[in-house]
Amino acid sequence: MAKSLEFKGISKSYPGVRALNDISFTAQGGRVLALLGENGAGKSTLLKILSGDQKADEGEILLNGEPVSFHDPQAAINAGISVIYQERQLMPSMSVMENLYVGSLPKTKLGLYDKRKLYNNAKELIDRFNIDIDPVQLVGRLSVAYQQMVEIMKAVKRNSDIIAFDEPTAPLTDTEIKILFDIIKKLKDEGKVIIYVSHRLAEIFQITDSIVVLKDGHYVTSLETAQTNETELIKAMVGRDIGDTYNNLSRNTDFGDVVLDVRNLKTPYVHDISFQVRKGEIVGLAGLIGSGRTEVARALFGADPVTGGEIYLDGEKVSFKSPREAIDKGVALCPEDRKEEGLVMQRSIKDNIAMPVVDRVSKGLLIDPDAIRALAEKAVDKYSIKTPSIEKISSELSGGNQQKVILGRWTSEKMETKVLILDEPTKGIDVGTKAEIYQTICDLAKQGIAVVLISSELTEVINLSDTILTMHNGHITGCLTRQEATEEKVLALAMLE
Amino acid sequence: MKKDSFYIKHIRPLIKHKVFTLILLFIAMVIMFTLWSAIQGGRFFKISTFKNILNSLVISAFLTIGAGCLLISGNIDLAQSAIGAFGGMVLATAVKSWGLPWYLGIVIGLVLCAAFGSLNALLVTKFRFPAFIGTLAMASMARGLMYLFSSIGNKGLAANIAFNNAPLSFIGAGSIGPIPLGIIIMLVFFIIYGIIISKSRFGLKVTLIGGNPVAASLAGINSTAITYILFINSAVLGGIAGVFNTARLGQGALLALQTNQFTGITAAILGGISFGGGAGGMGGAFIGLLILNTFQIGMGVVGVNPFWVNVFSGVLLLVALAFDFIAQRRSRSVLKAY
């Protein structure tokens, strides 16, 4: 019986954003289908719906022609679907064989744990894949690659007909990738439906048979791997209607001297990072998830250790051992996750704005209530934060206003910010507020602040920045001016090995 | 932004404040006991009762303040009463066996308690011990060392160490005018710490750390230093409680502070200091402690078996926590190991 998985008209919205819009395509058994798209295209959401973790608002999934619906992940597993995520669902202190048979450990006639039978079953499974793993070995002692293989074997053992991989090769070495691909080929030969989500174009051309491209939650096209090439793929992934959002911006064109000079920066996560930012310039860091942009930001801010290279601020060599040192020298960071890393949600706007400068709004040991109030009120006015009072609790603000609070914190009167690093400043914010924030960023540049902008939205990064750097796998792969840059060029550089 | 009216600025936050509810609870309880005792023919509502209540607060007060400050920052110290008992024993030994003057005994005791506190902080910051297990281990060590000091003071055998010392008796049980010295010192401490938590820059940092430790350090707040200060503070306040206990009893007791072990934490949580940090102040902690002790003494006046009161305290703690959890519904730093 030919196996097939069909998505029909799948749509899903989250508050404020439409993640998937009428997605329809079919994946056939015995073939590997690649799911391609930039960040935010909707790939993860689709996988979550497939695995039963989320429910689609509209549309249906058909398994071998029959519509199915899952109320929880267990139901999807029972239906024969296995999604292998990047986060392991394994138990590190238990053996491989126990992990493989979680929830279905074999029993002897007396009802005892049948270790021998478990060992044999596990060995049989492992041998099918020709991998060298001892079933008795503790999972926690395996390398990441082998742990992933255990996950795959779990899926196979469940006799899943449909197996989806979410960025499986990210932590693997070349040899391990080869083993993985051998496994995938074997699964393919067994007639299973394989879905392969990845950014690595080289791999897609190696292992997949067909490609589905998603963009901004929409289905773009299906292509046969053998009949397409990189350029065509990239073109399909980008190209959208920007509208007037960026044309109406009032930008800064007056750049001063170099404020931030980074030379061969090296950390445990990135290497060979070199770039410069001038006064009033906006430098954008473009790249896909995992390319190391946030790690660069954190290293510049003193939040992560630096193992090599040099950083110069206004010509003076600096080395920050903590965020406090960076802040005192005028470097500020708006973190990626504003709820978990940025705001203290139960505290007021006032407290949040004053966070880095508590000592500067104090008189002696006590806080100067007038000073802190003035600081907050000025910030609220400056950024038009919609709130009846500066005492309002941050958790009650909208996403856009929360981001404005963080911006206000780093550009308040008591901060003398020279370099402002913004990590995903418009994530999860509605279109209207986004435009406001874009103008704000340009205004800050006009005031002479050097801005480093990290964003996964290609359009945003390209149209706001004066210079665009692309990163991939922990190093810089390209440098373009706004005039030179097109979405295709930038995406190509971001996917470059 | 429009200017807030007087009502919105001053009256409404007061009403919404947890402390307001607690004060109401306290008043309701006083009324209940007054009526109850009146029905029995006794009299709850008199000066001596309130004096009793305040007196009973003194030792627990210091524990509460220390526990409260730590809780606000998202940490917990289960070694506090053990460290305090240790401090009290050091004082007794110093005065009785080494013949030191009382003030020196107190200083040595408190300095040693501070050492314990910094060890606690070291375990929690450098070695990433979950605070509850790390401080539990420290509690055993502190108690062991307490026995050590006791045996030093008692020629090799650990026992209660009794002494006669006029200044210490005065500290423990004396009064200035009609008000016992202990109560005065306790109130002063509450007021000072209350100001520190709610109005000082240190206090704001503590609250921010408790609310979101990651965001606080990304905003340049030195969490490690503050954690050290708070653990040392908790230990020293525990020591002060121990010293008071020793002074009042006239002896360093092996079982000192055993009953107060969780009073500090219970009072703090009752008083609105959220378990997990980020909210609450000394005012609430004071009222929480007041409610706990009034409940205890009131029950005594009305003739309920005092041991039932212990049971109710435990239940009260659980109830307070339940409300806290329902209000927060999140897992935080202290709770992360589960």
Place this chain on the structure above:
Amino acid sequence: MRKETFVRRLLRDKASPLLGVLIVLTIITMILSSGILHGEQISALFTKGFMSSGNLLSVFYNLVIQCLMLCGISMILIGGNIDLSVAGQAALSTMVFGWFCKNTSMAWPLALVITLAMAVCFGLINTFLVNKLKFPPFIATIGMASVYRGLCNVITTGNNIQISRATFITIGNTSIAGILPATFVFALLLIIIYQFVLSKTTFGRTIYMAGGNPNAARLSGIKLNKVRLILFINNSILAAIGGLLWSAQIKMASPTAIISAAPDMRVISAAILGGVSFIGGSGNIVGAFIALLLLNVFDNMLKVLNVQSYWNVFATGFLLAVALIIDYINVERRRKSLLLNR
């Protein structure tokens, strides 16, 4: 891939060095306490000091309640929970039993049943707080601990209750060859049984999974709430039996004795020392038992050498801290090596 041989596994087990230390410590104690260094005969090694029948007997009697609690607590810790109220439960159980024995003419086995039924209720309460009200186990059990302690005082106002039921006392006080108490043999049996359950039954393996990665366990169909219920009730029953055996031996129900001896702290420290991680999902009862023996021998060594026993209180906490530091170092090392593999 290296073969996971039995020998390699044994060498890596945390309990092996503990066993070594235990043996060394025991030998040292035997030597030092027997007086052979002062001219006594070699045979004194086995008759005097540590090995004297009086001393061994008391050591074993002390171990009884600890071993029972160890079984319960280890299972709970491995399953990813904790119970800090065991001492209180044990104390309250003996209290209730003693009350029935003194104030009614009920046959003591019936009183026993009633007490155990009450212990089951304790377990149910704990489970309710964690499962339904979503309390973190450590907080729920700390709160209940003071409730149980308070209830003890309510019933007896702090006094002890003499128990005079003949058979009951005989059970608690018989010993083989004057050295090995029957109750200790019972406790040993339980340890073996529980270790067996943990390593040889599917339920045992399920406990490890529930503790090791609750999320993954849940997604694989393991009912975490049910596992927790069984573990808490089991723990409460064991604590109750432990308390009862203790009171049988000292011929009275003395909650203050149990609470001030704080056997639960020692048992938890032993468990963690013996390899049972407080996070859950690893360790076993054998390792915990060896650690428990170690702590008790150390305590006894101090006593037999006439050293103050408070060092033991200190050592319990100190060793616990050391175990946790070693744990931390291991975790850090693993994390760093993972990072370098990128």
